[in-house]
Amino acid sequence: MNIIKVRNKYEISEFHNIVHKLYKNEPSWIPHIKQEIEAVFNPQKNPYHQFGEIERFILQENNITIGRVAVFYDKRKKDEADQPIGGMGFFECINDQNAANILFQTCVDWLKKKNIQIMDGPINFGEKNKYWGLMIEGSNKHTVYGQNYHLEYYELLFKEFGFKTYYSQHVYCKDIRLPYPDKFYERSKRIKSRSNISFKHMSGNDFKKYAGYFIEVYNEAWKTHHKFKPMKLEQAEKMFSKMKAVLDKRLIWFGFYKETPICFFIGIPDPNEYLKYVHGNLNLLGKLKFMFFKIFKKPRIVSAMVFGITPKFQKLGLESALAHHTSVRMLKYGYTHVVQTWIGDFNPKMIKVCESFLGSDIYQKLRTYRFLFDSKAKFKPHPIIK
Secondary structure, X not given: OEEEEOOOHHHHHHHHHHHHHHOOOOOOOOOOXXXXXXXXXXXXXXXXHHHEEEEEEEEEEOOEEEEEEEEEEEEEEEOOOOOEEEEEEEEEEOOOHHHHHHHHHHHHHHHHOOOOOEEEEOOOOOOOOOOOOEEEEOOOOOOOOOOOOOOOOHHHHHHHHOOEEEEEEEEEEEEOOOOOOHHHHHHHHHHHOOOOEEEEEOOOOOXXXXXXXXXXXXXXXXXXXXXXXXXXXXXXXXXXXXXXXHOOHHHEEEEEEOOEEEEEEEEEEOOHHHHOOOOOOOOHHHHHHHHHHHHHOOOOEEEEEEEEEOHHHOOOOHHHHHHHHHHHHHHHHOOOEEEEOOEEOOOHHHXXXXXXXXXXXXXXXXXXXXXXXXXXXXXXXXXXXX
16 A cells, blocks of 8 residues: 655645545545645645645555545644644545555555644634544435545444544434424513514625624633634624625624614525536536526525623523524525534533524534544543533
8 A cells, every 4th residue: 555645736636526426426425626625735725734735645555546635734723731732634435444554554654743642623824614523423414515524434443443423423313394392382471572673684794794693692601612713704794704705694694772782693505506516626617506406406405504691691582582583484485404514512502592592403424533643641531521
């Protein structure tokens, strides 16, 4: 077997083509868009390059590509003991432990040269809302945009090499045609009876205004999270702008106490309902196919990107009122299901909201692993958010 550092057009093509060979018989698989994956490796398109490095490899046997992987680090990312953490992702491999070990060890050796002794994976050299975690349950179901999909044997490949579970990831789904738990309606009614609380969805194209609402709630709600870094207005504005091609403004809601934003729900029509027809390539033909199906195929699935409530208004039933308000309107617009972006098992508060308050079911499960290069070092799972 021969490990090759990806450099030329042929090697880049092999890096992408192997997934189509491995997953060709998987009816639920929807490939990631190769242009978007390429953007991860492009310093001009991925701002994470200013904080670290990334390298990718393919593995060949008899001149046939049988695996691929990317390895990277972000110098801002450190563990509880302030030790730098590296990452690996975009892992694909035939069902061969030796082949997988070569790919994993290549990542370890690369990171060791950077004086890094910890590796998480499979993760992304970028935000956590894309390409994050190993799917271990739910591969027979529709997978929403940006979420990883993996073959069943991958779990054993990771475990046999020595990876341990750093945290599990739950993807929740709510069929909004079905009733919520009884207490849901009581909490919702109590909140909606208060005249100083209102809900409004996005209108117009003033992304800066809505980005401002978003970070006001987001930074307040997430500040207790482990190693949280406040989001800047420019980042949020860019996030809204990037969603423009798939945006349905009726799925972006903000709750207000008088004039102050206190909660939000950010959803989009799941792009994978259309992207499954472009086979992972948004070239000119792919874009035309995407637009055709976007126009003529009515979306049914809402990909819930994120929702949040400022701490002062938590535990009052606001999440029920927001969900009730938006669900009624989503049904009116023709949507039937809401699939929530993954929630880590280190976040019991959000899990309780999804399961107890909203009555959502676990739809799929993923897992993020950690590998300690020092076999004598003590392994610690992700700290629980209190």
